[in-house]
Amino acid sequence: MKYTSLAALILFTSPATAKDWPQWRGPDGTGISSETGVIRDWNKQKPKLLWNTEGSGKGFSSISIAEGVIYTSGNYNDKIKGQGVSAFSAKDGKLLWQTPITKLPPKHGYGGARSVPAIDDGHLYVTSSDGAIVCLTTQGKIVWSKSFEDEWDGKMMSGWGFSESPLVDGDRVVCTPGGKNAFMVSLDKKTGATKWKTKIGDTGKKGKDGAGYSSIAISNAGGVKQYVQMTGRGVIGVRAKDGKHLWSYNSVANSTANIPTPVIAGNHVFCSTGYGTGSALLKLDGKSAEEVYFLKPKVLQNHHGGMILIDGHIYCGHKHNGGDPICVELKTGEVKWGPVKGAGNGSAAVTAVDGHLIYRYQSGHVALIKATPTGYELKGSFMPAHQEAQSWAHPVVSNGKLYLREQNRLMCYEL
Numbered sequence: 001m002k003y004t005s006l007a008a009l010i011l012f013t014s015p016a017t018a019k020d021w022p023q024w025r026g027p028d029g030t031g032i033s034s035e036t037g038v039i040r041d042w043n044k045q046k047p048k049l050l051w052n053t054e055g056s057g058k059g060f061s062s063i064s065i066a067e068g069v070i071y072t073s074g075n076y077n078d079k080i081k082g083q084g085v086s087a088f089s090a091k092d093g094k095l096l097w098q099t100p101i102t103k104l105p106p107k108h109g110y111g112g113a114r115s116v117p118a119i120d121d122g123h124l125y126v127t128s129s130d131g132a133i134v135c136l137t138t139q140g141k142i143v144w145s146k147s148f149e150d151e152w153d154g155k156m157m158s159g160w161g162f163s164e165s166p167l168v169d170g171d172r173v174v175c176t177p178g179g180k181n182a183f184m185v186s187l188d189k190k191t192g193a194t195k196w197k198t199k200i201g202d203t204g205k206k207g208k209d210g211a212g213y214s215s216i217a218i219s220n221a222g223g224v225k226q227y228v229q230m231t232g233r234g235v236i237g238v239r240a241k242d243g244k245h246l247w248s249y250n251s252v253a254n255s256t257a258n259i260p261t262p263v264i265a266g267n268h269v270f271c272s273t274g275y276g277t278g279s280a281l282l283k284l285d286g287k288s289a290e291e292v293y294f295l296k297p298k299v300l301q302n303h304h305g306g307m308i309l310i311d312g313h314i315y316c317g318h319k320h321n322g323g324d325p326i327c328v329e330l331k332t333g334e335v336k337w338g339p340v341k342g343a344g345n346g347s348a349a350v351t352a353v354d355g356h357l358i359y360r361y362q363s364g365h366v367a368l369i370k371a372t373p374t375g376y377e378l379k380g381s382f383m384p385a386h387q388e389a390q391s392w393a394h395p396v397v398s399n400g401k402l403y404l405r406e407q408n409r410l411m412c413y414e415l
Helices: 148-152
Strands: 048-054 065-066 069-075 083-089 093-100 117-121 123-128 132-137 142-147 167-169 172-175 185-188 194-197 216-217 228-233 234-239 245-249 263-265 267-274 278-284 287-293 307-310 312-317 324-330 335-337 348-353 356-361 366-370 378-382 397-400 401-406 409-414
Touching: 065 366, 069 123, 083 123, 083 245, 117 167, 123 378, 132 172, 132 307, 216 263, 228 267, 234 267, 245 278, 245 409, 263 307, 267 287, 267 307, 267 335, 307 348
Parallel strands: none
Antiparallel strands: 048 409, 065 069, 069 083, 083 093, 117 123, 123 132, 132 142, 167 172, 172 185, 185 194, 216 228, 228 234, 234 245, 263 267, 267 278, 278 287, 307 312, 312 324, 324 335, 348 356, 356 366, 366 378, 397 401, 401 409
């Protein structure tokens, strides 16, 4: 089934604006919005609900947005079978189109889609939870599709479905099938042809073979451009120009699920996982990784809500299946404040805007916290208009609006 509109037909006549959110964790992959002038005290003025619409399908995917159109992935109902991508008007939430990318909904634990479509030059790139990377036009037409299993003997470390949001980098799109001889692959973004594939050697004993639930981050440490990824065996670095496996760090791996996207800070990488694992700061020299420090799980473990780096400090939710706010100095690993009991329960997905952090808890509660190492400052919270299951989709801020995905619903609030 397809829905069309003038907005969908004229997409990308001009580049995405600085206030758009065209990929996982925003324009530069940090989870930080560049916008200013938003409401900075929700105790005095709570965000106002502008619209609440259906059609995103079942799943935990967050959204991407550009040129006034929102994109996300989900499992559809009986009328539109399978898993696919939906597009909505950012102005009023009107459903513009839906395109299935699988014939039937993939079967795995916690059913539904996970991937955030990456928007680039009139095209979308998304990963299905049963393991395929798909390219569509921004009008919803499939251009090409590649199966992780059929093409590269792809493998997940455990059974909750592929969760990666693809990375578009120049003329290529990069993803992580998790196969032994094609662990990470670089594809021509126009045709899907393989440019290179990464053969993985020994990456340590902790964890399990295969892809993790993370997405790729870019580092230029030591003057070498590399793709940094959390895998079933911990963090790895892959040289961008040819796919060579440069280094591995195994201590931050667990055998259940390695999830948070690594945080890049110059020549350093900060990484963390839950399930009783912990966190670490690594120093890269362009060909290897050295542990600067390791934080035990009682000090800091981020389950799956992600981490934000602001002015030399890491902000995130702490504890396995917990989102207790915490602030850690990146350079030293010193806890500046926290963990404290937050405004909601369960894991917390975190996004930053205008010197503040938006925590969205598994329970649905959304809180505003000042991003300062001097102490925990809660600036208000609210419960969204709709909540069900686990509210794991990361909040997105774009053009003065806060967007919250909740299974088959998408909500927009005025910031």
